[in-house]
Amino acid sequence: MSDPRLAARYRRFLIGYPRDYRREMADEIVAVFLDAAPPGRARPTAREAANLLLHGLRCRLGRPAGRMVVVWAALTAILCGLFTAAAATRLAWETARPLPTAAQATPLFADLLPGHDLTGKVEGSPAMFVVYGAPLGTEHIRDLLFGDGGEYGFGSTGVALQGLSEADTARTLATAQARLDAGGWQATSPRVTRSDADTTETTLAARRGDDVLTFDLLSQPRYRNMYFSVSLNRATPWAAYPAGVAGLLVGALAGWLAFGWASRRTEGRAPALRALTTTLYGVATALWTIPSGLGVVGMAEHHLTEQHFVWHPLWEWLGQPALSLLFVAGVALTLLAAAVAALPRRPEALTADDELAV
Amino acid sequence: MREPTFLILTALAGQTRHGYGILQEIAALSAGRVTLLPGTLYTALDRLAAQGLVARDREEVADGRLRRYYRLTSAGLTVLDAETARLRELATVAETKLRALRPHTA
Numbered sequence: 001m002s003d004p005r006l007a008a009r010y011r012r013f014l015i016g017y018p019r020d021y022r023r024e025m026a027d028e029i030v031a032v033f034l035d036a037a038p039p040g041r042a043r044p045t046a047r048e049a050a051n052l053l054l055h056g057l058r059c060r061l062g063r064p065a066g067r068m069v070v071v072w073a074a075l076t077a078i079l080c081g082l083f084t085a086a087a088a089t090r091l092a093w094e095t096a097r098p099l100p101t102a103a104q105a106t107p108l109f110a111d112l113l114p115g116h117d118l119t120g121k122v123e124g125s126p127a128m129f130v131v132y133g134a135p136l137g138t139e140h141i142r143d144l145l146f147g148d149g150g151e152y153g154f155g156s157t158g159v160a161l162q163g164l165s166e167a168d169t170a171r172t173l174a175t176a177q178a179r180l181d182a183g184g185w186q187a188t189s190p191r192v193t194r195s196d197a198d199t200t201e202t203t204l205a206a207r208r209g210d211d212v213l214t215f216d217l218l219s220q221p222r223y224r225n226m227y228f229s230v231s232l233n234r235a236t237p238w239a240a241y242p243a244g245v246a247g248l249l250v251g252a253l254a255g256w257l258a259f260g261w262a263s264r265r266t267e268g269r270a271p272a273l274r275a276l277t278t279t280l281y282g283v284a285t286a287l288w289t290i291p292s293g294l295g296v297v298g299m300a301e302h303h304l305t306e307q308h309f310v311w312h313p314l315w316e317w318l319g320q321p322a323l324s325l326l327f328v329a330g331v332a333l334t335l336l337a338a339a340v341a342a343l344p345r346r347p348e349a350l351t352a353d354d355e356l357a358v
Numbered sequence: 359m360r361e362p363t364f365l366i367l368t369a370l371a372g373q374t375r376h377g378y379g380i381l382q383e384i385a386a387l388s389a390g391r392v393t394l395l396p397g398t399l400y401t402a403l404d405r406l407a408a409q410g411l412v413a414r415d416r417e418e419v420a421d422g423r424l425r426r427y428y429r430l431t432s433a434g435l436t437v438l439d440a441e442t443a444r445l446r447e448l449a450t451v452a453e454t455k456l457r458a459l460r461p462h463t464a
Binding site: 035036047054056065 | 400
């Protein structure tokens with residue numbers, strides 16, 4: 001006779017299966033494990049536990065003979081995981097030290113740019129992330145949804161110098177580099193890019209602790225136009241990484257379970273209802289996948305062509321909030337599909353499904 | 359058809375079996391090479407039931423443990439028959455080629 005606690009332990013790992021299935025099958029499946037267990041076994045092996053959890057999650061999707069359902073569920077889990085991770089990292093950014101005010105940052109900029117009068121030139125940011133220079137508020141919803149979502153980004157405390165000669169600009173940059181070295185900053189080499197025949201842009205990034213500096217020099221000698229700016233941002237707070245991983249796992253699981261509910265709910269239903277929910281959800285996933293694909297490609301290109309001490313946040317990699325209208329439309333279609341799936345079944349449909357579940 | 363599926367159908371050919379009985383028979387048929395865990399077995403049985411290849415037969419309680427028996431349906435028998443013929447043809451072709459390679463040892 002096996003340890004009576006062993007059955008309870010096996011039963012615990014059936015949590016991955018839907019409740020109805022557990023009610024019907026738990027005794028039988030646990031009995032097979034107990035029959036197969038060698039004498040003296042007190043608890044399930046890791047392999048057995050993983051086997052039950054994974055097959056339980058598969059069972060959550062219903063449609064036992066279907067293969068595409070697993071592909072759709074995996075896609076849903078990935079998308080939900082990524083978007084939840086992005087939201088979690090945004091929350092984690094709240095743990096970052098606030099940006100310095102203009103007054104607090106002035107001594108730092110004065111040290112890096114000696115010989116320049118910075119009076120009234122240093123500008124602070126009202127928030128860590130801003131849209132059109134202001135903290136995000138409900139008044140920006142329209143901007144975010146209708147084309148200007150890309151304006152939401154890092155705020156910074158910075159200073160800009162204009163009217164320098166080319167020689168002054170080179171000297172100022174060299175001095176700043178020396179000051180960065182002396183001040184213990186970790187700095188990149190200047191990267192020069194020529195955007196057209198008349199314009200040269202030089203960027204340099206530096207980091208010390210959670211302070212990140214970006215130097216941006218725009219040179220258009222033909223038009224006697226020189227622009228030299230230094231901006232200070234915060235480095236990604238360490239909490240963003242565990243928050244992102246936790247968000248990914250929680251979101252992926254939630255997405256899988258939600259998809260499983262809808263899949264089981266629509267299993268064996270009228271063809272019209274199934275076609276409607278499939279179409280709605282198919283379009284929704286396209287609306288989520290397209291911005292994410294564009295975001296990943298665009299951000300990868302951006303990171304490769306510019307020097308960064310701070311990765312752009314995950315939501316930007318997912319095309320958010322630049323393409324938030326598509327995301328919101330996808331959510332609306334998914335909710336509509338879920339509402340259709342939640343419509344009550346007809347009694348005869350229940351009978352048909354009961355036979356299928358055997 | 360994957361090997362575990364083929365073995366499950368074979369285990370049920372001619373005899374109803376409960377879950378543990380199927381696992382034992384699969385181990386015996388494959389000389390211990392294939393051992394399925396119960397989670398895998400029941401996912402496969404659900405799939406085969408949905409395809410109409412196996413069906414629940416009866417249930418009993420032995421030593422306080424619930425045992426449900428499964429049987430092969432006529433559709434399951436047909437599929438197993440077809441798969442067996444396909445495997446036999448493949449094996450025959452392979453044997454013929456191997457004989458040609460090793461004429462003295464065949």
